[in-house]
Amino acid sequence: MxxxxxxxxxxxxxxxxxxxxxxxxxxxxxxxxxxxxxxxxxxxxxxxxxxxxxxxxxxxxxxxxxxxxxxxxxxxxxxxYKNYFRVETHGIEKVPDGRVLLISNHSGQLPLDGAMIGCAMICEAEPPRVARAMLEKWAPTLPFVAPFFARMGQVVGTPENCRRLLAAGETITVFPEGVRGLNKTYDKSYQLQEFGLGFMRLALETGTPIVPVAVVGAEEQSPALVDLKAAAKMFGLPALPLTPTLIPFPMPVKYHLHFGAPMRFSGNPDDEDAELERKVREVKQAIQAMVDAGRVSRKSIFF
Amino acid sequence: MARDAVLITGISGNLGRTLVKRLHREVRVIGLDRRPFPGRPKDVEVHQLDIRKKKVEDIFRRGDVEALIHMAIIHDPRLPQAEHHSFNVLGTKAVLSFAAKYGVKKVIVLSSTNIYGPSPDNDNFLTEDAPLLGSQRFADIRDLIEVDMFAQQFMWKHPEVDTVILRPAHIVGPNVKNAPSNYLRLPRPWTLAGFDPMVQLIHEDDLALSMQCALKPGARGIYNIVGPGELPLSSILRELDRAPIPVPHFLAKPLLTRMWTSHLTGFPPPELDHLQFLCTVDGSKAERELGYRAERTLRETIRSVLGPNA
Structure with a gap:
């Protein structure tokens, strides 16, 4: 330089x-x-x-x-992103300009997949942009975490916040599995958990394209053996996974981020859940297919 | 007698005096306050009365009040609950019913965004239809919520009166002595360690401007009123060259409660929530419908707490 x-x-x-x-x-x-x-x-x-x-x-x-x-x-x-997980992106040029919802699988105990998608959107997407991840409602109650996320542009995932950001043409990352995906145990790795429907309602309401994203690699960074649900409840945590290293310290796995073609849906955002579930299933299948293909095509977990 | 006067309740307060300065050259102003109004402009007629008194009706009975601006609302947290509850709720009820009875065309009620209440669940920009949960964590302000609700009820019951409810963000100004302004005047204010919420301030002059906008014929409804924007609490304190003391949030509340009960502080403990969580609102409706837009800059607004000469 x-x-x-x-x-x-x-x-x-x-x-x-x-x-x-x-x-x-x-x-x-x-x-x-x-x-x-x-x-x-x-x-x-x-x-x-x-x-x-x-x-x-x-x-x-x-x-x-x-x-x-x-x-x-x-x-x-x-x-x-660069040195530890050596993230490789595939198809990031498919992410359209303007407002977009990045819908991704969620894994790895710590939400580093969100951070890696965020880095990819700054380092490799065209145009570069700050992707806003939708935070859990307990994030604003955590000292130091709350202002850190806020200054990084992360926002509590209320529908109203999401609507406002999309109206302003922003890029939003949503993990519809939430903690169900993030803190699942290793025996369920790469199996997409139940998806929330909220993102689809917002996409329909605002006419926002959905880009399915598959994160391959994060699942192996800190495999959880058990989730101590009772203890988690006691401490007011969403989950308390036990990994071989006890704390979920991430191992230097290699990340692959696969971006799919934008999906556009039309319909009434106030449709019954069954109708929305059908559309959500389409997104989920697209992600699952990319996850499966990504696992086959990678050389190894670490390289 | 021509119906051409604006009646302002709570005129002797700082906001009232700011508003009068703006209004009295354009319209005839009548004031109502139990406190005296030293240095009032010659053309302003002031009635020194408690708004709950029967004689208040006489002012309306003359039939020259065209608009009522109701800002006689007490926020003093040291007053006994019963006293401010009675003054705020009964006072509002009295003047609003006189307004309807004597054909007042416009009623403006000064509420505040505090009634939404700071909370970790809040949207970043609360709209006017957000639930009023402020008393959930701060029980002593439920009279303020009741005033707002009563004014809403009045708005639906009396379609012939154009009722406007204004919910301004934290009001600051050289002479304002409310909790936010007093807090920002502390040389070493407390902050909650690890929290730095976005905060909205509005200059008293901008608030007066918004009332002027609300006086326009035809305007009615509930409006959030914001200043020039929102910014982190830490930036505000840095602008004022304050040296904040970060207190862990789990210690701050018990500590402040002790200090409050032993009269060592003027800040009621629930106010701490404003240092921890968001209570910021969307002011775009007022801009769209009332044509109100803050004139003071962020810097002017923040620095206004330093006094008129700063």
């Missing part, structure tokens, strides 16, 4: 907002931002510059996304 261009990124970012944190935190953030640019490769700076958010003079958008913060804070996820 030529040092001159790096300096321009820094100076323009600094000139834009005078609300940047000062002191130690400010220095850490500046060096994290450099790390992001370094990890991202030659065109990363240009890509980051193309990310848009309707920011006010304090550098945040109405939902609390702080692009400058996000660029710095994404560095560890980007490191996982």
């Amino acid at each position: 030529p040092p001159a261009s790096r300096a321009t990124v820094e100076s323009t970012a600094l000139a834009k907002f005078d609300d940047r944190p000062r002191g130690l935190f400010g220095r850490v953030r500046a060096s994290m931002e450099k790390w992001t640019v370094k990890l991202g490769g030659p065109d990363m700076e240009a890509r980051l510059a193309r990310l848009i958010a309707p920011q006010n003079e304090y550098g945040v958008d109405p939902f609390g996304l702080d692009l400058e913060f996000a660029k710095a804070a994404m560095a560890p996820a980007l490191w996982l």
Whole structure:
């Protein structure tokens, strides 16, 4: 990277907002931002510059996304993306411009699949964009997690929030399996769990295309032997999986992200569940097919 | 007598005085407040009366009140529950029924977005039809919810009156002395460690502007009123050069409760929820239908708490 261009990124970012944190935190953030640019490769700076958010003079958008913060804070996820999970995307060019729902399978105990899809949308999608994942309602009650997600552009998954973001032409990632998928035990790996119907109602209501996404690899990062449901309930957690390493520490598996062709549905969003289930099943089958094909085509779990 | 006057209840408060400054050159203003109004403009007639008093009806009986702006609503958390409940609910009931009885064409009631209540389940932008759950965690504000509900009921019962309910975000201003403004004036305010919700502030001048917009003939309904935008609490405190003290949320509530009961603080403990969760609203309906749009910038709005000379 030529040092001159790096300096321009820094100076323009600094000139834009005078609300940047000062002191130690400010220095850490500046060096994290450099790390992001370094990890991202030659065109990363240009890509980051193309990310848009309707920011006010304090550098945040109405939902609390702080692009400058996000660029710095994404560095560890980007490191996982590039060096640890060595994510390979397939068919990301199929993701259309404008509003879109990315519907993916969910696995791996920790929601790193969401982070990896997010990195792919910044590093490889055209145009680069911040994909918003829909958070569980308990996320805002978690100290430090809540503001971190908010500054990264993640939003609590209420239908109203989703509607608003789609109306603004945003990209939304939904894991319709929720924790049922994320925290399933290893014996159920790569079997899609029950899908929620909410995303389909929103897609029909707003005329948003659905891109099915299959994440292959995440399932093996921390296989869970049992889910201690009773203990989870006691601590108010959605699940308490027990992995061979006890805590769900992710192993360096290789990730493959398969993006399918956009699916467009029409119909009444207020149809009975049975009618919506039929449409949801179509999406689910598309994802399952990509998951199965992806497992066959990969060379090994780790390479 | 011509029906051309605007009656403002609670005129002697800071918001009332701001509104009068804006209005009295354009329309005839009559004021009603139990507090005196020092330095009132010469052309403003003020009745120093408790709004629950019988004599209030005399003001309406003259038949010259065209519009009523009702903002005599007490928020003082130190007052006994019974006192502010009676003043707010009975007072609202009294003036609204006089308005209907004596042919007032327009009624504007000042409510607030606090009645939605901060909560982890909230949408990022609550619309006017969101449930009013504010008293779920803060029981002492249920009179404010009752005032809002009563005004809604009044709106449906009296289609001949154009009723407007305004629900502004946290009002701030050089002279405003409500909880949010007082909080932002603390040199070392508490924050809840690990929480940094988006916050909406509105300048008192913008609130007065929204009332002016609501006075337009034909306007009726419930409107969220927002300032120039929303931003993280931490950015607001940084703009004001505050040195916040982060307190773990599980300690903050018991600690503040102790301080509250021993009169060491003016902040009732449930106010802490505003430092933890979202209570932000969608103000687009007011922009569409009332043509209201905040004129103050974010920076002006935030810095207004520092006083008139800052």
